[in-house]
Amino acid sequence: GAGVSQxxxxxxxxxxxxxxxxxxxxxxxxxxxxYRQSLGQGLEFLIYFxxxxxxxxxxxxxxxxxxxxxxxxVSTLTIQRTQQEDSAVYLCASSRRWGVRxxxxxxxPGTRLTVT
Amino acid sequence: ILNVEQxxxxxxxxxxxxxxxxxxxxxxxxxxxxxxxxxxxxxxxxLFVMTLNGDxxxxxxxxxxxxxxxxxxxxxxxxxxxxxxxxxxxxxxxGTASKLTFGTGTRLQVTL
Numbered sequence: 001g002a003g004v005s006q007x008x009x010x011x012x013x014x015x016x017x018x019x020x021x022x023x024x025x026x027x028x029x030x031x032x033x034x035y036r037q038s039l040g041q042g043l044e045f046l047i048y049f050x051x052x053x054x055x056x057x058x059x060x061x062x063x064x065x066x067x068x069x070x071x072x073x074v075s076t077l078t079i080q081r082t083q084q085e086d087s088a089v090y091l092c093a094s095s096r097r098w099g100v101r102x103x104x105x106x107x108x109p110g111t112r113l114t115v116t
Numbered sequence: 117i118l119n120v121e122q123x124x125x126x127x128x129x130x131x132x133x134x135x136x137x138x139x140x141x142x143x144x145x146x147x148x149x150x151x152x153x154x155x156x157x158x159x160x161x162x163l164f165v166m167t168l169n170g171d172x173x174x175x176x177x178x179x180x181x182x183x184x185x186x187x188x189x190x191x192x193x194x195x196x197x198x199x200x201x202x203x204x205x206x207x208x209x210x211g212t213a214s215k216l217t218f219g220t221g222t223r224l225q226v227t228l
Contacts, residue, residue, distance in 0.1 A: 033213075055212075
């Protein structure tokens with residue numbers, strides 16, 4: 001079956017511009033997660049969706065970052081007024097159930113964002 | 117903040133060698149541990165989810181063990197092949213959201 005897809009795969013943007021990153025989770029998966037890996041850093045959690053609501057936004061690094069999920073499916077991560085420190089690989093993952101610690105999270109291939 | 121550590125940071129082996137790496141974590145409040153393989157330009161791929169002390173899991177030439185009392189998991193690769201070259205990540209779910217806290221990974225390079 002179809003896995004998690006993300007678009008674009010690569011995005012180069014100028015400092016100060018806004019960008020939108022898209023995630024299509026596996027159909028029927030309730031939970032959706034955004035992570036990112038900055039250069040030289042490990043994967044870090046950004047935000048989590050349970051259905052369309054985001055009960056945990058604790059990982060968003062600043063108020064320039066926002067995300068939404070519609071129809072319990074597609075999610076968009078928006079970064080406003082991008083800064084060079086936003087350059088990273090942004091990964092989306094989904095899992096069948098939320099809050100089940102042994103449920104696998106299935107990852108997309110990521111969006112590599114470069115801010116020049 | 118949950119501290120998940122992996123060692124070594126990188127590893128370079130020859131085809132046919134067997135190898136292993138370590139994931140260390142706090143032994144208190146343990147629920148599960150996830151192992152992932154992440155090849156360049158691909159999606160991280162789930163290898164194992166381990167939950168019980170003493171768990172041993174195997175997938176082909178890759179296996180993993182878990183010791184929750186002392187807070188570590190080992191990942192073993194038997195007879196490494198070039199296609200095993202990847203970064204191997206361990207992660208623990210935290211909070212009610214089961215968001216994953218990752219180690220920094222072990223980067224494995226297998227050469228002919």
